[in-house]
Every structure is written in structure tokens, then in C-alpha cells.
Amino acid sequence: MxxxxxxxxxxxxxxxxxxxxxxxxxxxxxxxxxxxxxxxxxxxxxxxxxxxxxxxxxxxxxxxxxxxxxxxxxxxxxxxxxxxxxxxxxxxxVHAQQLTEFLFAYILDDYKELKAIYEEQQARIYNHKRVTPSVKDQHILFLGTGKIPQRAAQVAQTLGMKTIGLNTTGHAADHFDETYAISERQHVYEKADIVVNLLPETVDTRYLLTAEDFKAMNQRTLFVNLGRGTIAKEAVIVDALKNKMIRKAYLDVFEKEPLESNSELYQLDNVFLTPHISGSHxxxxxxxxxxxxxxxxxxxxxxxxxxxxxxxxxxx
Missing domain, CATH: 3.40.50.720 (NAD(P)-binding Rossmann-like Domain)
Structure with a gap:
């Protein structure tokens, strides 16, 4: 052989x-x-x-x-x-642990306001009165309930978070408190403080998320994409961020890669970008x-x- x-x-x-x-x-x-x-x-x-x-x-x-x-x-x-x-x-x-670590690096960076704290450090400001929110009791919704989302949901539960999973049929999956069919997603978004895409790219998932999806999310929603950039058109994500349909996004994957230097994403102050490295180990x-x-x-x-x-x- x-x-x-x-x-x-x-x-x-x-x-x-x-x-x-x-x-x-x-x-x-x-x-x-x-x-x-x-x-x-x-x-x-x-x-x-x-x-x-x-x-x-x-x-x-x-x-x-x-x-x-x-x-x-x-x-x-x-x-x-x-x-x-x-x-x-x-x-x-293979990438479950590494992607999970990046996911919670993003979430904790946001919730613990580390970028704002660093800016104060650079300005030599000692702000001991800052109070940050906890992730405990926050609802995190995963698009996908496979091996990687299950590992991430397990960590989320350890931190006291409530886990919601969306999959093809709504079948139960390990480490998810609730599961729903993807077709029901626009009625489930309102529960979520954090929405994480970990879906693979298939005929059914390509450009699955439209403007209507982001409109259905809470304005406080943190959106994280670690799955595939083709889950939504870049213009749709830009519009959702510019018009405050969601609060903030952390993106590791993009509709077209490498991300072009003239992308409007670089101009926004409520998005943070990593160059498709979250699975690299x-x-x-x-x-x-x-x-x-x-x-x-x-x-x-x-x-x-x-x-x-x-x-x-x-x-x-």
C-alpha cells in the first residue's frame, strides 16, 4: 500500500x-x-x-x-x-482546545475591559474604581454542537454560563443546557448575550446569517466567528456593527481571505480581528x-x- x-x-x-x-x-x-x-x-x-x-x-x-x-x-x-x-x-x-482558548480569550478580553485598562496604563492612569461584569449566568449561544462547540460549552458551563446550541434538528448534545434547530434561530437569539459561530462551510451554511439574523440579536450581543467567514457577507457584518445591531464582534475568519487592507472592518472601533489563527497549534x-x-x-x-x-x- x-x-x-x-x-x-x-x-x-x-x-x-x-x-x-x-x-x-x-x-x-x-x-x-x-x-x-x-x-x-x-x-x-x-x-x-x-x-x-x-x-x-x-x-x-x-x-x-x-x-x-x-x-x-x-x-x-x-x-x-x-x-x-x-x-x-x-x-x-484537533482544534477544539486551541479554538476554545481563543474564544474565551476574546470573551474575557471584552468582559474584563482589558483593552480599555491597557489604554489607561499607556496614559499612566491608575483607575482603581473600574468595575467589570462577570460571565457567570451569561447566555452563550453556539451555532453548531459538534466536537469543538461541545468543548467550548463545557468550559462555559465551568464558568457558570448558560449554554444554548443550534444544530440541524435541535437534538440534544453534551454540555448544552438547551438546543434548538437552526431554522428556529431568529426566535432564540433574544436569549443570548454572546453568539458564537463554529459551523463548517456547507451548501446549507454558506451565507446562512443575513441582516435579519443580526437584527434579531440583542443590541448587547457579542458576536464571535471562529467557524467560516462565509457564514455571512462581510457587508452584512459591517452594517450590523455600524448600526449597533450588535455591540461588538471578534472575527478570526472572513468572507475573503486574506482580508484586504481596504476592508471597512479595519475602520470600525467595535470589532477586533485576528488573521485566521485561532486553530493554529x-x-x-x-x-x-x-x-x-x-x-x-x-x-x-x-x-x-x-x-x-x-x-x-x-x-x-
Whole structure:
């Protein structure tokens, strides 16, 4: 069996080779370095590159499984994967801890007014009379109730927050006090002090949030987007912030990336931006390779994948 990785996996390469001595592994730094003859012979592909398109897969006739080393699989050509019956796994859950840490860094930065305190520090003002609100008893609403939202909701509950989850059907999920169907969202927003998007990009979630969604939120709402920038058009978010439909936003993902220097978001004083780094972690390759190794053991045994299977019809 030939397993090809279109990225270098550092010390994980040796671990894979030692754990699976009968598997032929080939590691490349980038898809552009992949020889055509290797592409045509490979059985398993490790990647997260946009170059893995329909033409790429057409030129890989032996390909049986793509191990996608990212959570979002939306760049992949689903139709040909389905036609060829190519199995797909992702790295869902790998980013849960890191994203959760960033989420609560944003929330506590806001609630504890750390930027205002720093500005006073720069002005040599010693304001010992400042009083800040607590997150205890605040209602935090998550768009999505998968692995990452569940981890974030668990931390929220530890801090005494009330957790609300929105998913496809409104089914219950761990660490959520209440759950509702996404279709009910505009009737649920009024409960929330904080709204967090952690949905993947699919046909159903692309531009899911419109001006009507932001109008339905409380004016005190803090909006955080750690999911996908295509959850809403940039102009819609700008308008919601400018017209105070919501109080403030922390955004790590954007409709078009990289965010252009002339974006109106840079001109607003009630939004804080990070450059799509909330999921970046020094151990991401290791964590994703742990998932891959578990799957490879099963795949070699009976052709089945046991962890992080992606439903191609649903896109996640």
C-alpha cells in the first residue's frame, strides 16, 4: 500500500514508518513536488491543499481514501469522491482546545475591559474604581454542537454560563443546557448575550446569517466567528456593527481571505480581528496523525475507517 503525504509531518514521519513497516510512505513538501507516477499509484492521500481538485483526483486512479488534515472539507470535489467511492476523513476535534482558548480569550478580553485598562496604563492612569461584569449566568449561544462547540460549552458551563446550541434538528448534545434547530434561530437569539459561530462551510451554511439574523440579536450581543467567514457577507457584518445591531464582534475568519487592507472592518472601533489563527497549534500535525494512525490500522485490517468519517452528502 502506498500512502502519500503532500506535507512534511516532521517527527510523525518516523513514527508512522515504524508503526506500519509494511506500508510505503512518501512525503512531499507541497503538491507541486508530487511526481505523476506516484500520484497514479497512491492508495491513500494526506493533504489539506486546494490543489486536490477534480483533475488531481482523476489522475489518481488507485486512490481509495483521503485523510484531510483540516476540519473543513469544503474545497474538495465531492461529486467525484462520491462517484469513485473514495472515503474521506478529516481532522475534526484537533482544534477544539486551541479554538476554545481563543474564544474565551476574546470573551474575557471584552468582559474584563482589558483593552480599555491597557489604554489607561499607556496614559499612566491608575483607575482603581473600574468595575467589570462577570460571565457567570451569561447566555452563550453556539451555532453548531459538534466536537469543538461541545468543548467550548463545557468550559462555559465551568464558568457558570448558560449554554444554548443550534444544530440541524435541535437534538440534544453534551454540555448544552438547551438546543434548538437552526431554522428556529431568529426566535432564540433574544436569549443570548454572546453568539458564537463554529459551523463548517456547507451548501446549507454558506451565507446562512443575513441582516435579519443580526437584527434579531440583542443590541448587547457579542458576536464571535471562529467557524467560516462565509457564514455571512462581510457587508452584512459591517452594517450590523455600524448600526449597533450588535455591540461588538471578534472575527478570526472572513468572507475573503486574506482580508484586504481596504476592508471597512479595519475602520470600525467595535470589532477586533485576528488573521485566521485561532486553530493554529504547534501539535496540530501530531493530533491529526494520531487520528490517521487509528484509521490506518483499521483500513489495513478490513478497509473501514473508524474515526472522523466525513459524510460526503452532508459535507461534514
Amino acid at each position: 502506498l500512502v502519500v503525504s503532500l506535507m512534511r509531518l516532521d517527527d510523525q514521519e518516523v513514527k508512522l514508518q515504524e508503526a506500519f513497516p509494511n506500508v510505503d510512505f512518501k512525503f512531499y513538501k507541497h503538491p507541486s513536488q508530487l511526481p505523476e507516477e506516484v500520484q497514479q499509484q497512491m492508495d491513500v492521500l494526506i493533504s489539506y491543499h486546494p490543489e486536490v481538485d477534480e483533475a488531481f483526483i482523476e489522475n489518481a486512479p488507485q486512490l481509495k481514501w483521503i485523510a484531510w488534515y483540516a476540519t473543513g472539507v469544503n474545497p474538495l470535489p465531492f461529486e467525484i469522491l462520491k462517484k469513485r467511492e473514495i472515503q474521506l476523513t478529516n481532522a475534526g476535534g 504547534v501539535d496540530n500535525k501530531k493530533l491529526a496523525t494520531d487520528i490517521f494512525s487509528n484509521n490506518l490500522k483499521s483500513f489495513l485490517n478490513n478497509g473501514d475507517l473508524i474515526e472522523n468519517n466525513v459524510n460526503i452528502d452532508r459535507g461534514y
